[in-house]
Amino acid sequence: MPDSALSIGIDFGGTTVKIAVVYQSHIIDQAPPIATQEFTTRHELIDAMVRTVEDLRGRHPTVTSVGVGMPGFVNFEKGLVYGLTNVPDWNTVPLKSILESKLNLPVMVDNDANCMAIAEWHLGAGRGFQHVIFVSLGTGVGGGVIVNGQMVRGMRHGAGEIGQTSIDYQGRTGHYGNLGALEEYIGNREITSRALEAYAAAGVQKFSENCSPAALTTAAHQGDVIASAIWDEIGRMLATSLMNCCWLLNPQAIVIGGGVARAGELLFRPLKEHLFAQLSGPFVDELAILPAAFGHEAGIIGAAALARESVTAQLV
Amino acid sequence: MPDSALSIGIDFGGTTVKIAVVYQSHIIDQAPPIATQEFTTRHELIDAMVRTVEDLRGRHPTVTSVGVGMPGFVNFEKGLVYGLTNVPDWNTVPLKSILESKLNLPVMVDNDANCMAIAEWHLGAGRGFQHVIFVSLGTGVGGGVIVNGQMVRGMRHGAGEIGQTSIDYQGRTGHYGNLGALEEYIGNREITSRALEAYAAAGVQKFSENCSPAALTTAAHQGDVIASAIWDEIGRMLATSLMNCCWLLNPQAIVIGGGVARAGELLFRPLKEHLFAQLSGPFVDELAILPAAFGHEAGIIGAAALARESVTAQLV
Numbered sequence: 001m002p003d004s005a006l007s008i009g010i011d012f013g014g015t016t017v018k019i020a021v022v023y024q025s026h027i028i029d030q031a032p033p034i035a036t037q038e039f040t041t042r043h044e045l046i047d048a049m050v051r052t053v054e055d056l057r058g059r060h061p062t063v064t065s066v067g068v069g070m071p072g073f074v075n076f077e078k079g080l081v082y083g084l085t086n087v088p089d090w091n092t093v094p095l096k097s098i099l100e101s102k103l104n105l106p107v108m109v110d111n112d113a114n115c116m117a118i119a120e121w122h123l124g125a126g127r128g129f130q131h132v133i134f135v136s137l138g139t140g141v142g143g144g145v146i147v148n149g150q151m152v153r154g155m156r157h158g159a160g161e162i163g164q165t166s167i168d169y170q171g172r173t174g175h176y177g178n179l180g181a182l183e184e185y186i187g188n189r190e191i192t193s194r195a196l197e198a199y200a201a202a203g204v205q206k207f208s209e210n211c212s213p214a215a216l217t218t219a220a221h222q223g224d225v226i227a228s229a230i231w232d233e234i235g236r237m238l239a240t241s242l243m244n245c246c247w248l249l250n251p252q253a254i255v256i257g258g259g260v261a262r263a264g265e266l267l268f269r270p271l272k273e274h275l276f277a278q279l280s281g282p283f284v285d286e287l288a289i290l291p292a293a294f295g296h297e298a299g300i301i302g303a304a305a306l307a308r309e310s311v312t313a314q315l316v
Numbered sequence: 317m318p319d320s321a322l323s324i325g326i327d328f329g330g331t332t333v334k335i336a337v338v339y340q341s342h343i344i345d346q347a348p349p350i351a352t353q354e355f356t357t358r359h360e361l362i363d364a365m366v367r368t369v370e371d372l373r374g375r376h377p378t379v380t381s382v383g384v385g386m387p388g389f390v391n392f393e394k395g396l397v398y399g400l401t402n403v404p405d406w407n408t409v410p411l412k413s414i415l416e417s418k419l420n421l422p423v424m425v426d427n428d429a430n431c432m433a434i435a436e437w438h439l440g441a442g443r444g445f446q447h448v449i450f451v452s453l454g455t456g457v458g459g460g461v462i463v464n465g466q467m468v469r470g471m472r473h474g475a476g477e478i479g480q481t482s483i484d485y486q487g488r489t490g491h492y493g494n495l496g497a498l499e500e501y502i503g504n505r506e507i508t509s510r511a512l513e514a515y516a517a518a519g520v521q522k523f524s525e526n527c528s529p530a531a532l533t534t535a536a537h538q539g540d541v542i543a544s545a546i547w548d549e550i551g552r553m554l555a556t557s558l559m560n561c562c563w564l565l566n567p568q569a570i571v572i573g574g575g576v577a578r579a580g581e582l583l584f585r586p587l588k589e590h591l592f593a594q595l596s597g598p599f600v601d602e603l604a605i606l607p608a609a610f611g612h613e614a615g616i617i618g619a620a621a622l623a624r625e626s627v628t629a630q631l632v
Contacts, residue, residue: 018539063344073596073598082598095502108467130471131470131471143564145564145565147463147464147468147470148463148464148466148467148468150463150464152351152463152464152564152565152566154463154565154566154567155446155447155564155566155567155568155602155603156566156598156599156601157566157598158563158566158596158598158599158601159565159566160564161563161564162563162564163562164563165559165560165564166483166556166559166560166594167482167484167485167496168483168484168485168486168487168496169483169484169552169556170484170554171484174594176594176595177593177594178559178563178594178595179556180484180556236485237485240482240485240495240496240555241560243481243482243494244481244482244557244564245564247474247477247478247480247481247494248459248461248468248475248476248478248481248560248561248565249461249468249474249564250468250469250470250471250472250473250474250475250478251470251471252471265440277488277493278482278492278493278494278495279492279494280389280474280492282389282398282472282473282474283472283474285472286470286471286472
């Protein structure tokens, strides 16, 4: 099976399911997104996904596999979705076998952050590295870990949850009772809350829409010192979790994606400064801190790559 | 080469170098320790090590390999010691090639915490697991990480430094400028300082010798509530770093060794409680928290195992 084989990537999000035909890192045909709200049951939604995949296959009959990134806890080996973070009715769903029987194609199912990590590792900023930390910064903070040229999944396929690691053993309570969870400090909403507080403390009235990560990026570029200070603080907190990854795993590359990473150097400069100041020489030498190559499309590209490469037995 | 082959393990410590012939996990002949202080140069110390190894080989001519655990930064592939934490005159020393040319035997050199992790993983409490976190609690806090049935070394052989990971992004400054380094909270000396403060705050005068981890263990067993509270706090702080390892790597087993771990359930009970309370179900299911099987001898046993298994090509 040639490396160039077409595969279909499915990015299952909280509000829409995006499905496309992918060639290497290129989306060559994307179907209209499926709004999850329009379906009352899981079965109807899966049937809609199947119809969309079949439409795409009608136009691209050489498609050989389907990959799905799910926003929740997935048993990668079995293709079993244990549960989704923001979608009810998805408890212990054997999605791989359901889709394979309906599509008669090999299907791979993985966690969405793992799919993004695979996209970056195989086709994007992390290409060629054996030891990679991937982190995705958005409403949630997700991640993926590559060690010795292998995706780390762990005992129960839960590995890579950088957003749940702690930066303060006495800190804010995370979703799982985990004190100091990084996500509670640098998730989208927390950045906005932090900015609102900082402006209020400076006697400046702002509304949430002026304190989104995108708005703070614009403001900082226009010389707003409060916005700049927010980015410095976000960089400092992110540096702590990434420093922990470095001391534990001594990676070659850290790849940072997700909407919040669009702040660019406003985030990367303080991040690198705080990170490098807290590591010894051998950990810093040759360590690359890289922005992700892919944006919104990382999930689809990674899911498609996962499927394509598992068919060609390069992966897994 | 049979698995039962004899090898020599060398545990290079800050004050003594311990050398023994090892059969599987059994020390069958240990030479008198070499006091590092007695030698003014590195060359003299290495020559003394060589003489001791040759003495042991005289009695055990079937020895096929030598493993060395060094207390510092080691390039495992090249057997190069970059530097030792508490011993001067050891900068960029090609110890593997020096010893191999003097002994005419295969020699493996690794970090001492990695050797202990190998002892536990191959022969001790971590035996049979594919994903293991090993942590050694003493004056320093060291560790080793096993993922997908492989030792994790990382880009520059620095991986596994759990004691340098942070539990507080605004916390105490570690040896490398790393804020909140675990070692600064639960290292031997820090436990004693914490206890002295706690007793003083309660109006109880104590001296350092009554506040060693061993003394605090005895006191807690005798019903001393302050000593018990100290162990609870140590367990809580250690739980944070181990929780981070779990979210990142989803291990099957965490093996805890070193002198401080001799506190037993006084440490393990609060550790488990705080750890399990901060992980989601799939991370806790089947997760084993285990005391190390080996004590002071872990370094020698692990170094010998490393050498024996690299000769038989089971490892590396």
